[in-house]
Amino acid sequence: MIKAIDHIGIAVRDLDASMQLYSSIFGVTTFHREEVPEQGVAIASFELNGVRLELTAPLHEDTPIGKFLASRGEGIHHVAFRSDAIGADLERLHNEGMRLIHETPQRGAHDMQIAFLHPKSTGSVLMELCAPAADASHT
Secondary structure, eight states: EEEEEEEEEEEOHHHHHHHHHHHHHHHHOOOOOEEETTTTTEEEEEEEETTEEEEEEESSSSSSHHHHHHHHEEEEEEEEEEEOOOOHHHHHHTTTTOOBBSSEEEEEGEEEEEEEGGGTTTTTEEEEEEEEEEGGGGG
């Protein structure tokens, strides 16, 4: 079941420059940095009063984030929702006619299993479902 907002994904071209910007705006001193080759991204994330912001840069241009940046520029990319049963949620949404980008969970940052819902089915909002990888077996 989908339980809460997990994070907000922000597409950026230059991860280091964006980290400096967000550090300046919010006084962030510590970022979690990680590359997720399977998704073609490098991320830097931080928490702000219980909400995680995830700065996401492409590892190369031919990735979903790279294509997003080429067509739309930098900005909010997606809203991620925490699930306690990501496989069951994907199956339920598919059965309800929801268009899915991922029909099965994929490896994501923060040791999470992730899956995206297609924005054509979600009012033009790219939504991600995520669950800790340890919980993915419970789907």
